[in-house]
Amino acid sequence: MASHGVRGRSGGRPTLEEVAARAGVGRGTVSRVINGSPRVSDATRAAVEAAVAELGYVPNTAARALAANRTDAIALVVPEPETRFFAEPYFSDMLKGVGSELSETEMQLLLIFAGSDRERERLAQYLAAHRVDGVLLVSVHADDPLPDLLTQLEIPAVISGPRSAAEPLASVDSDNYGGARSAVEHLLSRGRGHIAHITGHLAVYGAQRRVDGYRDALREAGHEVDEGLIEPGDFTEEGGRRAMAELLRRRPDVDAVFAASDVTAAGASQILRETGRRIPDDVALVGYDDSAIARHMEPPLTSVRQPIEEMGRAMIDLLLTEIADRRPAASRGLERHQVVLATELVERRSS
Amino acid sequence: MASHGVRGRSGGRPTLEEVAARAGVGRGTVSRVINGSPRVSDATRAAVEAAVAELGYVPNTAARALAANRTDAIALVVPEPETRFFAEPYFSDMLKGVGSELSETEMQLLLIFAGSDRERERLAQYLAAHRVDGVLLVSVHADDPLPDLLTQLEIPAVISGPRSAAEPLASVDSDNYGGARSAVEHLLSRGRGHIAHITGHLAVYGAQRRVDGYRDALREAGHEVDEGLIEPGDFTEEGGRRAMAELLRRRPDVDAVFAASDVTAAGASQILRETGRRIPDDVALVGYDDSAIARHMEPPLTSVRQPIEEMGRAMIDLLLTEIADRRPAASRGLERHQVVLATELVERRSS
DNA sequence: ATCACTTGTGGGAGCGCTCCCACACTACCT
DNA sequence: AGGTAGTGTGGGAGCGCTCCCACAAGTGAT
Secondary structure, eight states: OOOHHHHHHHOOOOOOOHHHHTTTTTTTHHHHHHOOOOOOOOHHHHHHHHHHHHOOOOOHHHHHHHHHOSSSEEEEEOOOOHHHHHHHHHHHHHHHHHHHHHSSOEEEEEEEOOOHHHHHHHHHHHTTTOOEEEEEEEEEEOSSSSSHHHHHOOOOEEESSOTTTTTTSSSEEOOHHHHHHHHHHHHTTTEEEEEEEEEEESSSSSHHHHHHHHHHHHHHTTTTOOOGGEOOSSSHHHHHHHHHHHHHHHEEEEEEEESHHHHHHHHHHHHHHHTOTTTTTTTTEEEEEEEHHHHSSOOOOEEEEHHHHHHHHHHHHHHHHHHHSSGGGGGGGGGOOOEEOOOEEETTTTT | OOOOOOOOSSSSSOHHHHHHHHHHHHHHHHHHHHHHHHHHHHHHHHHHHHHHHHHHHOOOHHHHHHHHHHEEEEEEOOOOHHHEEEEEEHHHHHHHHHOOOTTTTTTTEEEOOOOOHHHHHHHHHHTTTTOOEEEOOOOTTTTTTHHHHHHHHTTOEEESSSSSSTOSSSEEOOOOOHHHHHHHHHHHHHTTOEEEEEEEOTTTTHHHHHHHHHHHHHHTTTTTOOOEEEOOOOOOOOHHHEEEEEEEEHHHTOOOOEEEHHHHHHHHHHHHTTTTTTTTTEEEEEEEEEHHHHHHHOOOEEEEEHHHHHHHHHHHHHHHHHHHTTSOOGGGOOOOEEEOOOOEEEOOOOO
């Protein structure tokens, strides 16, 4: 921490000009040193750095933002009320990844909640005022207007979980397709022959990809896909209960279930238990997310884990690139930026 | 949301100047309208507002910050790693209060974690650059250099939980003294005669106040304070176990324990159970914080609740006043701003 | 009619930077 | 010697506001 001769003659903070005067150079040169330009001689740079240290100079961000038309800040926008944000470890992990990657830079991270209409209104104003250089969007619903607003405002943005195969925004996602495949392949290897799938909310692209993975895994193992074994859910516990009950009614011989989320799996397990089925003896169960609930279920739930912290890091990387390019991916045409990270099957006693 | 003729002729965002031209007035007048000055005639104001709407004008924050020397942003600084932040409902509640109070204003809230040394270093830079108009400091340790840094930089700040009776910063706190009294009085009313107190970390001022409350409640009820019944803890579960074991060794006839936190109470209850004592039959137990753990203990824990959300609101109120006054409380001498909010005893089955 | 305010308004100056053009100087070719 | 790069540097212009002074016009007392 610079602790030298703070507070210049005027009592205010020292300016670039004052540093320049002290170092006996021009304003431009100090600016170059501050911004790490290579076009400065070593001697001059040393002199400027000394002056900076002596005066305790800290650049004025507002002036810089005004002159350079950038803010050195990015926003992590959470389109959920605070409550959910704190409840789900997803966000905490994401934030950890984002924070660690960002600590390498001078960028400032803002956390913005946009759960209520009022908050969304404020956010719109905020974005319109271009108070951030870029936006990280997590947990966006398919019909959310936010992504389009960002495109329209030409603000670089990265979305976690693309809304479709043709997502115009840069995106980071885990391999939903591969994750689903690994879950099904695992169940097949355990000798299960009637594997059902309780899907996620199918308006969510990732949920569709999990269905694709489920289908392909079965097909490639030489099984025919029985559409009656695919029951739509919505990622919720209640949806899991409903879907499981329906599955048992339609296909009583089901001996394995791959659920699109751990919460869904929890709902399914309740129904299985209520109908006298043992897990995994009668019906094996695999979830998705590897959340806390998976570890605490009885029996502990086999689940597909997503590398959330790493996803956060990847989002920052993408976003910083976008910002450096100064144009959103949307306007770059084909050259879309998408990152897909591998998942990992965490085996526990439910399968 | 203003959705009118966005994007002026130049393709960039419209400026004050352009709004002024369009409304047929001067720059100053537009500025006055934007900032709600009363010194504008109704007709002019209407004309300007129309121009603003037509152009979709949004003020440039950087320019405003530069010219007016303010940022319209305040920081909530959490001197803890993210993990603890998410783990404890304290922060979530605090954030809710802060957010709701702030939504009345144009102020932007930044959440800054300063858990690691590296993060603290960044924070120091951040504050030195005066990138916020004020700071909210929660959960500060007595020896933390942050408050002094803020005073030195002359940045308005409000601290939750003063560090001493002579805290120079504006502060908001719950009534630790009264809360402790209510706990002890409650135990007395239940006919307990040997009430012990496991303290919090005594470097924390609030913990000292709780001891004071404990002492005075006993004294005023005509009991002599047995110093042997006061055992120092540190707010942790392990501390609670250690202290409880020590108390039982020293004063085996203890029939009630007032613990300085719910977590401490949880630790104490383990020891009580292990030594064959029933709660509340043999030993009554009262905690502090009314956190989730209190509701989930067996038996559910009687606990002193602090109005955390309200504290958040009060902190914002104080801070906005400080900012309006443009001087930190420290330099205003005697006229210190301290708010103390009442606690509430939540009775459950442990007492 | 004069003076003294008050009210509303325009616009200059300046906030502290970045960007970029101009220029001095050096180095190395022809 | 003249040309042609490159390298380092100074400083003007300008980013979009706010602040404040100047001033016109109106109001009411003397």
